[in-house]
Amino acid sequence: MATQTRNMLLNVGPSHPAMHGVIRLVMELEGEKIKGVDVEIGYLHRAFEKMCETVMYAQCFPYTDRLNYVSPLINNVGFAMTVEKLLGIDVPERAKYIRVIMSEISRVTDHLTCIGATAMELGAMSVFLYMIKAREYLYELVEEITGARLTISYVRIGGVKADLTPGFTDQCFQKIADVRKVLIEADELLTRNRIFFDRMKGIGTICAEDAIAYGITGPFLRSTGVAYDVRKANPYLIYDRLDFEVPTGTTGDNLDRYFVRMAEMEQSLRMIEQCFQQIPDGAISGELTGCVIPAAQMVDRAKMGQTEDLIEDEVDLDPTLQGGTKRYHEAINADQKDVVLPAKENTYGNIEGLMNHFKLVMYGHGIRPPVGEVYFPVEGANGELGFYIVSDGRDLPWRVRVHPPCFPIMAALPKCLVGDMMADLVPTFGSVNMIAGELDR
């Protein structure tokens, strides 16, 4: 009698060490070969789009931090630029450079996390630790400027929250050098490593036609040989002034994705260096002429009408608001009183500033873009991150839609996995860099 065989169904996730974040794969296995994959998402759905409809434009930023939580600065930039496009305003040069610097730092942290985690799952624990160490250097830079590490809410509509700190340039160059060392180290540990190479090469392959048909963008698409990068195709901010290359692969397998990400990190570091050479006014914009006084004292003096002494003075702010005082404010924010909050000295020190502040933060007032709709793409760490905003002329957005780069990648995941072995799931899933926060929103 012939032996009967049937395929086995295996559940991986939603809570599984190899699933970064929460996602469930129902796999049909024939022996160890993957015959079919059903991807189930939505375990981290937090109603981002619905919640954005209930708050004012500026209040959406904390929500955008939580989309791709490994590179939140790029989400911030994307959202701010979409609203700016809707309003039809431009931001100062300096703010543009700061946005690019912060975006590129974020991109490097994202790629470091992705490669580090993939390597760890293939047994290279030391690479993971080195890369997380490098990411820590960059988080220190982020922390220095934004006051936070992950949920930074740093970008503002019409500018950024805080200027660069004194000495940031040197610090940044130092950290870039440190990160480069780690990249060389990781490259030596991985690129000629037989185990790593064998597990990555020819695994999780997708061809360029399929990748385009599925709407995939970013490093994933570039690994198949299509040199599409939003920063080159539709340059925003000051990317057209920077000299950088778009690395591409050839076969679209895991190894190519690894090479593309490694090369992209180097390009990002180059871009940061170029930004520091080009940024207007160097590292810091203003000089303090008065003295620093506590906020309460400033409010008291303003109430008593002693406003003349206050013009030169600077208010002592909470660390999370540092860098946004009057002497920096103009250089990093657009000159639009109906969009940008006034500097804190004006809010505390004179009635015009106070009224301006309240006009922007009260429900029923706020930022009011004209009726219309815009779509604006930026290059996220995983691909094209696009925001689509519909405004009905009120202070609350009518509809905020984010095009998450992970979403089409996950839709195409069965294409990558079918035909490979069960154990190949781990490197493939690592190299596609799924971020549940932006996938499920």
Place this chain on the structure above:
Amino acid sequence: MEAHAFRGDETLVIRPGALLAVAKFLKETPELDFNVLMDLTAVDYLFFAGGRVQKEFRFEVVYHFYSLKHNHRLRLKVPVDEKDPEVDTLNDLWPSANWYEREVWDMFGIQFKGHPNLKRILMYEEFQGHALRKDYPFNKRQPLIGPQN
């Protein structure tokens, strides 16, 4: 029905019946060559602008196309009626439509005719209603579902 551009975004509004023909034209005409369906979503215009603006149709399905070759973008909008909201699927032309259409069905309750696997994607099957519709309160809670034991 209408074509306009706001802040440089080219937009085309078409009747639902013409969607498949227009989509095919966009994809296959060499001068257009929209080979990427970048985004697909919908907008609910119920009580738009506090009810001051009355739209003829309640929903709009919004497509964002991109052409890798020509580096241009196009937004295509298809108005959909409140009763019997249904448009044709673009799954056969762009496989990326598959998941996006499932999401629109999940969040807005718009049907896609001919879709191979139109089921909820972000919410669970037992979820009542469609969360991104404007008449769905944002703070509404539904009982947790799961095995009884």
